[in-house]
Amino acid sequence: MQEKYARESYTEMNELVLPNDTNTFGNLMGGRLLYWMDICAAMAAQKHCNNQVVTVSVDNVSFKRSIKLGEVVTIEAQVTRAFNTSVEVRMEIFAQNLPLGTKVKSNEAYYTFVSIDENDRPKAIPKLIPESEKEKTLFAEAMRRRELRLLLAGKLKPENATEIKNLVNLFEHKV
Numbered sequence: 688m689q690e691k692y693a694r695e696s697y698t699e700m701n702e703l704v705l706p707n708d709t710n711t712f713g714n715l716m717g718g719r720l721l722y723w724m725d726i727c728a729a730m731a732a733q734k735h736c737n738n739q740v741v742t743v744s745v746d747n748v749s750f751k752r753s754i755k756l757g758e759v760v761t762i763e764a765q766v767t768r769a770f771n772t773s774v775e776v777r778m779e780i781f782a783q784n785l786p787l788g789t790k791v792k793s794n795e796a797y798y799t800f801v802s803i804d805e806n807d808r809p810k811a812i813p814k815l816i817p818e819s820e821k822e823k824t825l826f827a828e829a830m831r832r833r834e835l836r837l838l839l840a841g842k843l844k845p846e847n848a849t850e851i852k853n854l855v856n857l858f859e860h861k862v
């Protein structure tokens with residue numbers, strides 16, 4: 688199967704925060720943001736897989752800064768690593784105030800998608816090639832995040848979490 692570059696999956700989505708998207712304080716609802724993030728990340732995953740995908744996992748998302756009515760939410764998504772049938776997608780979320788010309792990062796998150804066939808079963812996907820230093824770092828770290836996710840989901844035995852074990856060993860030797 689043909690390998691693909693990480694950058695080929697890059698996807699950007701812009702949404703203007705309208706009154707229907709906000710709570711009573713005039714801030715963007717967290718659930719609405721998660722919905723937009725799911726769509727943007729799924730598009731990035733589909734670009735890599737050239738196939739339909741489903742969301743299988745959403746890592747913890749922290750809301751560092753509220754996003755206001757009238758601001759523009761920009762979501763940037765890119766696949767960090769492809770495994771056998773699943774991909775990890777990293778997102779950075781920014782809030783832009785267009786009249787003031789400001790752009791502030793508000794969130795960062797990782798979603799995991801599985802490529803599925805016509806019977807809704809997992810389907811093999813192309814490998815991913817990281818090019819830049821940042822892509823290579825995210826690629827290497829993705830294995831650790833995957834182990835943690837699968838551990839928490841009860842899909843990986845602790846004794847098989849080798850990346851996490853290596854990290855703990857490294858930490859113990861440093862302190």
Ligand SMILES: CC(=O)SCCNC(=O)CCNC(=O)[C@H](O)C(C)(C)COP(=O)(O)OP(=O)(O)OC[C@H]1O[C@@H](n2cnc3c(N)ncnc32)[C@H](O)[C@@H]1OP(=O)(O)O
Pocket residue numbers: 725729740741742743744769770771772773774799801803807808809836837840842
């Ligand atoms: C875009 C959307 O919003 S889609 C709507 C919301 N999502 C859904 O409805 C999906 C519902 N879930 C499902 O249909 C199934 O769980 C499937 C098809 C995703 C996976 O089926 P499973 O029987 O669990 O498959 P299986 O155990 O073989 O795992 C398949 C892949 O998913 C990965 N996976 C499974 N569970 C998790 C998890 N909790 N976290 C991360 N990855 C996971 C596995 O590691 C494997 O990846 P790999 O092939 O790259 O190693």
